[in-house]
Amino acid sequence: MTKFADLNLNPKVLKAIEEAGYESPTPIQEGAIPAALEGRDVLGIAQTGTGKTASFTLPMITRLARGRARARMPRSLVLCPTRELAAQVAENFDTYAKHVKLTKALLIGGVSFKEQDAAIDRGVDVLIATPGRLLDHFERGKLLLTGIEIMVVDEADRMLDMGFIPDIERIFSLTPFTRQTLFFSATMAPEIERITNTFLSAPERVEIARQATTSENIEQAVVLFKASRKDREATEKRRVLRALIDQEGESVQNAVIFCNRKMDVDIVAKSLKKYGYDAAPIHGDLDQSQRTKTLDGFRDGALKILVASDVAARGLDVPSVSHVFNFDVPGHAEDYVHRIGRTGRAGRDGKAITICSTRDEKLLEAVESLVQKEITRLENPVKVEPRKPRKTAADTDAPKEEKRTRSRKTADKPEKKTEEKVEAAANTNTSTQTEQKPQRGRGGKGRNDRRDDKVVVGMGDHLPSFIALSFAERRAG
DNA sequence: AAAAAAC
Known part of the structure; x- marks a missing residue:
């Protein structure tokens, strides 16, 4: 030799x-x-x-x-x-x-x-x-x-x-x-x-022979995820992510979570932090000192979870990671190979779990045909909740916050944009979180009163139709 | 539908 x-x-x-x-x-x-x-x-x-x-x-x-x-x-x-x-x-x-x-x-x-x-x-x-x-x-x-x-x-x-x-x-x-x-x-x-x-x-x-398929020591799984309602997709998806991390438990030594969009990287990182996970974001809109700091922390083990855009999918020399989570199925199938290649390095075992929304099933097919195998389906770890009352205070709050995010985004303050997005996202999260907790009564107009849908709260029945739409839908329509 | 990279 x-x-x-x-x-x-x-x-x-x-x-x-x-x-x-x-x-x-x-x-x-x-x-x-x-x-x-x-x-x-x-x-x-x-x-x-x-x-x-x-x-x-x-x-x-x-x-x-x-x-x-x-x-x-x-x-x-x-x-x-x-x-x-x-x-x-x-x-x-x-x-x-x-x-x-x-x-x-x-x-x-x-x-x-x-x-x-x-x-x-x-x-x-x-x-x-x-x-x-x-x-x-x-x-x-x-x-x-x-x-x-x-x-x-x-x-x-x-x-x-x-x-x-x-x-x-x-x-x-x-x-x-x-x-x-x-x-x-x-x-x-x-x-x-x-x-x-x-x-x-x-x-x-x-x-050097290309890793046409993914390495054998990476265990791959996918969770097919369908939101209970369109406007709750983002929240519920983050919940699925947390459940998956929890399910892996102690075996998660360190992990990279990939999102397709920079904004989601920020939101997911912020949300995880809020729920007590040791997570930080990295993507190209963050300033360089931040990027360096985060990456250094992740390398030396001070940071456990790195939430990343595809800036980290290739070439980044991150020491073997125990888990890769794909919050989104990547838009290009090859990126899947690069992303999950962050785990299972140097012969060690790794696990890669992907969350696939209904609308991303086509992308999943592309991934499976590239890696030439069927990825194990995992049951959604979030149990289906009992049906909730149709309207809660949070329902009317959340879209309001989103609306604010949007108008702020168009303000001409480019240097503060990212920060504000995060801030607004955190606000969205706050209302989201409340949504899952039992509501406290508010001046007699509490949750129980509303069950019959009789009490008018916020905009009542006069919801402009666009508010019920997701962001993507609003943009598209 | 996106991310990255120059100010």
Whole structure:
């Protein structure tokens, strides 16, 4: 079996690898490192979790260990689709370059330019960046890409999904064509194929068998969920989620809960917190310091439940998670594979439970045909409640709160939008919660009096018809 | 129907 020691890496890099506790390269590393060390282009087809990052950082450090960077002329460039991924790559450089003198800068959005500018001015060997911020620096004339010796494109298929390909092409065109290019993608979509044909020359192609289906040690289940009433769908769905978490009990060491929308990420996280769960949200509308803080807390075990958008579905290096819950069935079946791949890593067992609303059954079919198996149906852990009186105070309250959320959303205060949404969502929750508890009588117009539907409360029978509709329906109609 | 990424 090949050892790192057989790979011609810089002895100082080997020492750091050893200290990190590694001895043998993964298949992608074994395939990519020798070619990269020879200065050849590499086309790596592999997913996260295969050791992809080290397959380019190790040879890069070895090659960059000689020579020094000049001001504003970085010697190498790594492009990543998300800020978190870029930060992870930077950490990887720190780990393996700790015995080598190497300077680096992390150029990502959401943080101030000042420190980034200063680092570039000093001169860096490695620039790790998301495309938007990199081009921003370039356009300010702060950066020259003509000194790039090695360029890495990480997670190219995700860049494609996110519409970054024009940016990537532009960045390629700003670097010398003599550069070495290391290009990584999980799939080879036609557009990716085109890019590699244009910008790579005689690459060493290293392909790691794709996890076409999901790993065997992940137990998968789905709960088919139907709301008792349209306007209570969101509330009841959150309730199903809590019941599922409770049902798993102690076996939930840590979990990621995925939602399809950022707003739901906020609402679900807020709601879980309210009910005493240790949960925090992460998505692209939260500011960067918050994102970093939350993710760090989750990594070191201080936070138990991460409620996430698909920002966390791919590429995020979250240590093995015991559970993944899909609050929504993902809109793209492939994302299902990425999401549940957050659990069952490194041979450990994991469990993935998906909540599927009636309207998402088509999406579930798509998922099942992709993973090529039928996902075990789980009984809805929330028992059907005895029929409730048709109208309660909460029923008239809740839509009012929603209405407020909506009008606030249109206010021109973009910087506070997210915060207000959460706040409004929390208000919605409050009324929701009340809804499930027995109502206290209120000036003789208590619950019992209303059972016969005789007493007029709030708007009484004169409910504008749109109020009874869900948000989605209002928007659609 | 969405998320991500620049200010």
